[in-house]
Amino acid sequence: MDAELLLTSMMTLASGIPLTLILTLASLVIGLVLSVPLAFLRTSGNKYFSLPVLAYTYVFRGTPLLVQLFIIYYGLGQIEFIRSSGLWYVLRDPFWCSLLAFSLNSAAYTTEVFRGGILAVPSGMIDAAQAIGMTPLQQKRKIILPIAFRGVLPSYVNEVIALLKASSLASTVTLLEITGLSRKLVSETFAPYEIFIAAGILYLGLTSIFTSGFRVLETRWLNAPPKQAAPDGIIAKQVVHGS
Amino acid sequence: MQFVEGLKTTVLLALVSGALGMIVGLLAAAAKLSRFAPLRVVVGAYTTIVRGVPELLIILLIYFGGTVAISSFVGRYVEINAFSAGVLALTIVFGAYTAEIFRGAVLSISRGQIEAARSLGLHPWQTWLLIILPLMMRIALPALGNQWFSLIKETSLISIVGLTDIMRVAAVGAGSMRAPLTFYLAASALYLFLTSLALVVFNLLERRFAVRGH
Numbered sequence: 001m002d003a004e005l006l007l008t009s010m011m012t013l014a015s016g017i018p019l020t021l022i023l024t025l026a027s028l029v030i031g032l033v034l035s036v037p038l039a040f041l042r043t044s045g046n047k048y049f050s051l052p053v054l055a056y057t058y059v060f061r062g063t064p065l066l067v068q069l070f071i072i073y074y075g076l077g078q079i080e081f082i083r084s085s086g087l088w089y090v091l092r093d094p095f096w097c098s099l100l101a102f103s104l105n106s107a108a109y110t111t112e113v114f115r116g117g118i119l120a121v122p123s124g125m126i127d128a129a130q131a132i133g134m135t136p137l138q139q140k141r142k143i144i145l146p147i148a149f150r151g152v153l154p155s156y157v158n159e160v161i162a163l164l165k166a167s168s169l170a171s172t173v174t175l176l177e178i179t180g181l182s183r184k185l186v187s188e189t190f191a192p193y194e195i196f197i198a199a200g201i202l203y204l205g206l207t208s209i210f211t212s213g214f215r216v217l218e219t220r221w222l223n224a225p226p227k228q229a230a231p232d233g234i235i236a237k238q239v240v241h242g243s
Numbered sequence: 244m245q246f247v248e249g250l251k252t253t254v255l256l257a258l259v260s261g262a263l264g265m266i267v268g269l270l271a272a273a274a275k276l277s278r279f280a281p282l283r284v285v286v287g288a289y290t291t292i293v294r295g296v297p298e299l300l301i302i303l304l305i306y307f308g309g310t311v312a313i314s315s316f317v318g319r320y321v322e323i324n325a326f327s328a329g330v331l332a333l334t335i336v337f338g339a340y341t342a343e344i345f346r347g348a349v350l351s352i353s354r355g356q357i358e359a360a361r362s363l364g365l366h367p368w369q370t371w372l373l374i375i376l377p378l379m380m381r382i383a384l385p386a387l388g389n390q391w392f393s394l395i396k397e398t399s400l401i402s403i404v405g406l407t408d409i410m411r412v413a414a415v416g417a418g419s420m421r422a423p424l425t426f427y428l429a430a431s432a433l434y435l436f437l438t439s440l441a442l443v444v445f446n447l448l449e450r451r452f453a454v455r456g457h
Contacts, residue, residue, distance in 0.1 A: 059431075059435060061392075061438075062392070062434065062435045062438040062439065063396070063431040063434045063435050063438070064396040064397070064398075064399035064400075064410070064431075064434055065396070066399045066400060066402075066403075066410060067399060067410065067413075067427055067430050067431045067434060068431070070413075070414070070417075070423070070427050071423075071424065071427045071428065071431065074417060074423035074424075074427065075417075075423045075424035075427045075428070076424065077423070078421075078422060078423055078424040078425070079424065161295075165296070165297040165298065166297070167297075168297035168299045168300060169299060169400075171299070172403060179297060179299060179300055179303075182300070182303075183303065186303075186307055190307075190311070192303070192304060192307035192308045192310075192311055193304070193308050193311070196300055196303055196304040196307070196308065197304070199300055200292070200296045200300055200301075200304070203295060203296045203297055203300065204292060204295040204296055207295040207296075208295065
């Protein structure tokens, strides 16, 4: 093991961090935006809404991300219709293909995570929201979603970390993020230990930044609503109504 | 069809590394719960590092690192066998994740059970084998099932270092027949079949070992 090589390769590989972060964060945001409505459809009583979403999450969670990425990057070009359309400009680019694959994959996992959270919202809360005359959309936005999201935050963090690690698959479609750069560097120098370990240290740093960032959020959201404050507020309101 | 061979390789890879990984996970969980601090620290470092690094990177490190190690040992260029590199990498990964699952499950066993075993005069390893292991397995089962699904999907990464599993067969076919969509869709159908099979097996296991009132 050559410590100097380890350090210099860490410097070189650090230039792959932005691409890793962009891929992770962008697919995280897209996945989040897609998964909220999908989770509500998935939990709706209507079979015509819930079954298609179930099929989507089942297929995307039941097959390897690598296959999904290859279907999008290599496979879609086989369809003449896509080749001749404007979509081809997007779908022949490895970056957009990776982003698409990661977003769809992340949306599938996040939908199931949120589904669990939505189902765990106490029915009394929803009854109360109905009783004070909230519309279904208001109930979802103001009551169900915040409670559900808070409840599933720990599992959501796991999904975020999984996505960060999954972004390394972008190296298989020629993108030069951390893993891609390290593979290129290894093929040039053939010093796999130092370079891959350097890459590992970078990922470990990123995952620990993500976990500690979310831990701050968790303590703020899970413990912050002080437990005495809520009953006080209700009592105060009751007094106002009563007088 | 070439896919049959690929399917066999994938299933074999998953089963071997899953079985070995569960053994590693059990040992690591026991080590994490031990009173001997240095052991806890070492095993804690193992699970933290492995779970914080992409699986692909671990596979690449073991494959290329192993090739360098063996080549320098033998004195000429020898490529490590992709299957054994895959088993080793997936065992390390699976062991780290299952260690956490098993550790959590052991902690949720009530102390009374273990104290009862002690007072009956069971040896510590008898306590582990006869009391802790069966009690903990049923608690760990749902999370363990999830980990097996991940393992089946992770086997596809070994194709990157040249193992002829489902994924590799699909890639070769896609290249030679110029029909990537067909081949990769076929591969995803096979993976979906395997994960569905694992789902059914774990549902049966969970029903079989269900604890009343849990």
